[in-house]
Amino acid sequence: MMRLIPFWGCMMPLKYPQMELAIRKTLPNLGIELVDVDGFTCCPDPIYFKARNKIKWLTVAARNLAVAEETGIDIITMCSGCISTLKEAQYLLAEDPDLMAQINRRLKRINREYKGKVKVKHAVVMMRDDLGIEAIEKSVKRPLEDIKVAIHYGCHLLKPSQIMRVDDADYPSILDDFVTAIGAIPLDHDEKLLCCGKGCMDDELPLEMTESIFASIEASGADCMGLICPTCFSSFDMGQIMIARQKGKTYNIPVIYIFQLLGLAQGLSAEDIGLHTHRVKADKVLEKIV
């Protein structure tokens, strides 16, 4: 049994608890024990909070890292925003001892210190590198045969690769391999690596980007979109409702978190992994699963 601290962040436990549910149901089947600890806050978010004040953003991130470090157990994150903040904070603090001292001066007020020892990985990276793809394959009871998945990598799992060290940011395979391991077919499409647009503070641009991605997925003939990031999820699930309302175009492409797909392959029901909570229903995918 591998023991790891899940860093849930905000989006999953508060906005999309079905994603947390899928993680809690699927990881134990792979020999992972999730050790919940007290004392975390938001990572904090790498877009808006960082845009306000970078030092405060780093301080809150370092505090979260220090909380985990005190337990001696390493962290996994399931959210691309959380992994982005925690990995970048670690990188910046390791790169600059003066900055580390400045941040630790703030943490000293609450008798904490970040030493730089805790390891942080995204769950999919831990699965690829520490468990191995074969372990995922072995946990599958019902391969998702003939289900064509258009993967959306999103930005923050991969970039900047200098910090994230996950995969080739221009030609990634980590999620394609994951989808293959559960018996489904990963499909390429033109906009596979386009940003969902959520971080852009404009009324129109984000929806235009989202729609480009849907048009590309529709042309690919995929049964669903498979994604890894809860922020992207809001762009795509609720986003499809917005596109239908504002642009009059209905795509009806189910948007499924990669661990929900794993859950289906492990034999869990749609309700077990909270698929019924999604705006765009996954019926056409579920019908294909025998």
Place this chain on the structure above:
Amino acid sequence: MPKEKVVVDFRFREKLNKITGGKHHNYCYQCSACVAVCPAARFTDEFNPRIILLKALLGMEEALIGEDSPIWLCTNCYSCYERCPQDVRPIEVIIALKNLAVERETAPANLAKLSENIAETGMSVTVSSAVNRRRQELGLPPLKTIPLEELKKILEEDEAEEPSSKKRKGEP
């Protein structure tokens, strides 16, 4: 005809360097690799990371952090950071500019709305009784208590850390 005289505001450039934690953006040689991979630039002519970097090099404070600055159109995708051959980290320059705009109070109103939750509640998403009800329906454990006291203490201003907008010793 004489060319127009360009005055570089090195003080603004210094301010930026202080937040980005280096002089990365000084190495920008205007190659436009960032523009080629920028999704915002693909969808609108109003956003061009090369031009933002040029203005940052010239220290054009007003254009960059005045009202209606284009910096808020950045999608935060990190493609420019990934691609830049000079390790300029354009997105980090844009984020530093956003920090300065917040100090100057020219940031869009919804930035505060999107980020103040974290300082006040420890979470970016509002914690409500409906959230715990939904979690219960899905069979998830209740949310853990958020250590607000600790959060408040570490976010208090530090006298030793001067904000970038303050003048340094010896400056007029």
